[in-house]
Amino acid sequence: MKAIIPAAGQGTRFLPASKAVPKEMLPVLDKPMIQYVVEEALAADAREVIIICNDDKPEIAAHFSPSPDLVRSLEHKNNTALAQSVRHAGALPVSFAQQNEPLGLGNAVLQAGDFVCDDSEGFFVLLGDVLVPDNGLLTRMRTVSEAYGNAGVLAVIRVPDEDVSRFGIIDAELISGSEQDGTAVWQINALVEKPLLHEAPSNLAIFGRYLLTPQIMQLLAHTGPGAGGEIQLTDALEALLQSEPLYAIEVDADEGLDCGTIADWLSANIRLAARDAELSKVVSAACDRIF
Numbered sequence: 552m553k554a555i556i557p558a559a560g561q562g563t564r565f566l567p568a569s570k571a572v573p574k575e576m577l578p579v580l581d582k583p584m585i586q587y588v589v590e591e592a593l594a595a596d597a598r599e600v601i602i603i604c605n606d607d608k609p610e611i612a613a614h615f616s617p618s619p620d621l622v623r624s625l626e627h628k629n630n631t632a633l634a635q636s637v638r639h640a641g642a643l644p645v646s647f648a649q650q651n652e653p654l655g656l657g658n659a660v661l662q663a664g665d666f667v668c669d670d671s672e673g674f675f676v677l678l679g680d681v682l683v684p685d686n687g688l689l690t691r692m693r694t695v696s697e698a699y700g701n702a703g704v705l706a707v708i709r710v711p712d713e714d715v716s717r718f719g720i721i722d723a724e725l726i727s728g729s730e731q732d733g734t735a736v737w738q739i740n741a742l743v744e745k746p747l748l749h750e751a752p753s754n755l756a757i758f759g760r761y762l763l764t765p766q767i768m769q770l771l772a773h774t775g776p777g778a779g780g781e782i783q784l785t786d787a788l789e790a791l792l793q794s795e796p797l798y799a800i801e802v803d804a805d806e807g808l809d810c811g812t813i814a815d816w817l818s819a820n821i822r823l824a825a826r827d828a829e830l831s832k833v834v835s836a837a838c839d840r841i842f
């Protein structure tokens with residue numbers, strides 16, 4: 552299965568930090584957020600990974616290119632671990648497609664149409680600013696897809712009422728498993744992008760991981776601007792429901808870390824630091840000083 556990582560957005564909510572550094576290149580602990588996303592796709596055995604990018608963000612391609620001089624210099628200074636981390640980032644197998652204008656997530660995915668059009672199997676879409684550090688979610692999505700005839704599967708997360716209008720929201724019914732132990736599988740009846748709270752069919756928000764069938768590309772080619780004037784992947788998925796079923800599984804709040812806003816990014820850094828033996832002491836000491 553191939554993987555598409557859209558990373559050509561404007562990062563408006565991160566300005567001015569994202570003025571000259573792409574949002575996806577901002578660090579979460581010791582590496583840029585997009586490196587987590589590439590590693591997650593590869594951990595799920597993605598055959599190829601394509602990043603949707605643009606000319607304003609050359610830093611992303613630079614990060615995934617070899618830096619032999621830097622590696623040599625670090626090795627010369629016996630910084631073996633750092634040399635290895637730089638070599639690793641430069642050796643991750645990624646390729647690139649262009650989205651010349653940030654017309655929306657749906658339009659970004661469409662730019663990878665040629666990349667998946669020869670395949671009859673599905674492909675993953677992983678948003679470049681959403682992290683799943685334990686790398687287990689895509690495999691769970693693939694298992695559910697296979698159980699339901701290789702259908703499309705979305706990851707969803709429960710959000711509070713005040714956040715509903717920030718996300719794509721699903722209307723769905725529970726068809727197997729249990730909400731209590733995280734095994735719930737939902738069949739989607741409808742999807743709506745950024746609904747007003749009183750129009751939202753549920754609190755289940757699309758979470759930035761998709762397993763899609765290639766048919767979505769034809770629908771994206773004919774999808775016009777939707778919420779916020781952008782070409783929305785959610786609108787094409789709503790159209791797809793006319794011809795194919797779609798399923799959803801839930802992401803636990805500790806499993807998935809959205810980094811789309813400064814507040815979310817800060818929270819992701821703190822939560823990941825708290826899981827690290829050394830950095831958790833830094834978090835704890837900082838909290839002791841503040842609170």
Ligand code: UTP
Nearest residue numbers: 557558559560561562563564653654655659679
């Ligand atoms: P977001 O909406 O979170 O990112 O899209 P954004 O558009 O960069 O941020 P804001 O809204 O201006 O603050 C989720 C992912 O989809 C990519 C983004 O780069 C991000 O990683 N994206 C979004 C595209 O590749 N192209 C687009 O036209 C829009």
